Amino acid sequence: MTTSSSLDNQTQIQGMNKGLCLCKVCRKINLTSNGSCTRCHAPLATRNYASIGQSWALLITAVILLVLANIYPITLITNRGVVTNDTIFSGTVHLVKTGMIPIAIIVFTASVLVPWLKIIGLAIYLTAISFNLPVSKKKLMVGFHIIEWIGRWSMLDLFVISITVALVNMGQLLDAKPAPAATAFALVILLTQLAAKVLDTRLLWDRLEPQNDAK
Amino acid sequence: MAHTDQHQCHVLCRSCDLVVQKRALPSPVRALCPRCGTALYDTPYCSINGMLALCIAALIMFFPANLLPVLEIHFLGSIRNTTAFQAAIAVGDQGYWVVGVAVAISAVIAPLLLLSSILAQVCIAKFALHLELGKKTLRMLLKQQGLLSQLTMLEIYVLSFLVSAFQLSDFADVHMGMGTFCFTMLFLLLLFLQREYNLEHMWGLLDDN
Ligand SMILES: [Zn+2]
Ligand SMILES: [Zn+2]
Numbered sequence: 001m002t003t004s005s006s007l008d009n010q011t012q013i014q015g016m017n018k019g020l021c022l023c024k025v026c027r028k029i030n031l032t033s034n035g036s037c038t039r040c041h042a043p044l045a046t047r048n049y050a051s052i053g054q055s056w057a058l059l060i061t062a063v064i065l066l067v068l069a070n071i072y073p074i075t076l077i078t079n080r081g082v083v084t085n086d087t088i089f090s091g092t093v094h095l096v097k098t099g100m101i102p103i104a105i106i107v108f109t110a111s112v113l114v115p116w117l118k119i120i121g122l123a124i125y126l127t128a129i130s131f132n133l134p135v136s137k138k139k140l141m142v143g144f145h146i147i148e149w150i151g152r153w154s155m156l157d158l159f160v161i162s163i164t165v166a167l168v169n170m171g172q173l174l175d176a177k178p179a180p181a182a183t184a185f186a187l188v189i190l191l192t193q194l195a196a197k198v199l200d201t202r203l204l205w206d207r208l209e210p211q212n213d214a215k
Numbered sequence: 216m217a218h219t220d221q222h223q224c225h226v227l228c229r230s231c232d233l234v235v236q237k238r239a240l241p242s243p244v245r246a247l248c249p250r251c252g253t254a255l256y257d258t259p260y261c262s263i264n265g266m267l268a269l270c271i272a273a274l275i276m277f278f279p280a281n282l283l284p285v286l287e288i289h290f291l292g293s294i295r296n297t298t299a300f301q302a303a304i305a306v307g308d309q310g311y312w313v314v315g316v317a318v319a320i321s322a323v324i325a326p327l328l329l330l331s332s333i334l335a336q337v338c339i340a341k342f343a344l345h346l347e348l349g350k351k352t353l354r355m356l357l358k359q360q361g362l363l364s365q366l367t368m369l370e371i372y373v374l375s376f377l378v379s380a381f382q383l384s385d386f387a388d389v390h391m392g393m394g395t396f397c398f399t400m401l402f403l404l405l406l407f408l409q410r411e412y413n414l415e416h417m418w419g420l421l422d423d424n
Contacts, residue, residue: 015233079386103381138250153371162303164383165306166306178306190317
C-alpha cells in the first residue's frame, strides 16, 4: 500500500508544483511566471481559492429559490371560468392522471429530479472540499461532470411554459399565464449553472488526502 | 527554451491539475485523465470546408425556423400559433421577463450568435489568418465560443415543443407545420456542426502563425 502511494506521489505531479498552469480560457499550458496566457492573453491563476465561498453563496441562494419555486404555483390555467394554480409537482401529477406517462417522466426529470439532484450533488461536492470528507475523489468528479451536463435540461419546463402561454390565450374560455414560481425556477437554473462554473475543481485534488483513492 | 519543449509533450488536466504525458492518438479516440476521468484531448481534426457547408445550411434554415410557427392550435374555430421568439415575448409581456429573456437567449439569440461566430471563424481560417486583424478577431471569437455553445439549447427546445404538443392535445387540436420541421432541421445541422467543430484545433490555428 505504501509503495503504491509513494509511487503515485512520484508520478502524479500537479501542474502547480512544476510551475505550470492551464489557461482557463483557451486551455493552453503556460509557465505560471508568465502572468498571462501567451495565446489568448487572459490572466493566469493556479488556483481560485475564493471560488469555494462564491460557489457556496450561489448554491444557498439557489436552494432558497428552489424551495419557493416548488411551493408557489408555476402556471395559472383558466378553463371555462375555473382558475387552477399548478405547482411544478401538481403539474406532473396531472400528466400522470391524464395517462401521459412518458411525458410525465420527461417533465418530472427535467423540473423536479434534475434541479434537486444538482443542488444535492453540488452540496456534497462543496462539503467534501470544505470539510475534507473521506469520499472517493474520482466518484465526486464523475458526479460533478454529470451535474454540469444535466443542469441545462431544466430549461425544458420554461420552454413549455412559454409556448403554452403564447398559444393558450382565449380569455375566460381557456387561458394560461405564468405564475411567480416561474421566475424563481429560472433563477435556480442560472444560479446552479454558475455555481458549477465558478468552482475550481482542482482544489478538490489538492485538499483531500490521497488515501481515500488508494484502494 | 528547454522548458518550452518540455511542456509541449505534456498536458494538464483542467479538473485536477495532473501532469499527463501526451501521446499520439488514433482519430476517434479521446484521452481521459487517468486520475479523475475528465476528457483531456482528442486528435484535433476538423474539416474547414465541411464546417462552412454545415454553417451556411444552418444559417439559411435559421430564418424559416424562427419566422414560421413551431406550434399551432385549433380551439373552437380559432387558430393560434407561435414562434420561439413570440413565445419568449409572451411570457415577458406577462411580467415574467427573467423567463422571457432566458427563453429568448437560449432558443433564438445564442444559436444565431453561435452560427455567425463559427461562420466568421471559418472565413478567417480560410482567408484572413495571415492578417493581424484576422487573428485578433479570431482570438476574440474563440474566447466567447464556450459561453455561446453553453447558452445554445436547441435540443431542449425541440423536446419542449413535443411535450407542449402532448400537453395541449388535452384541450385543443395541435398541429405541427413547416416551422416545426425547420426548427428540428436547424437543431440537427447545429448538432453535426458542433461535432465537426473542435475548439482546440481552432486555437491551434493561432499557434502556428
Ligand atoms: Zn489562454
Ligand atoms: Zn484529472
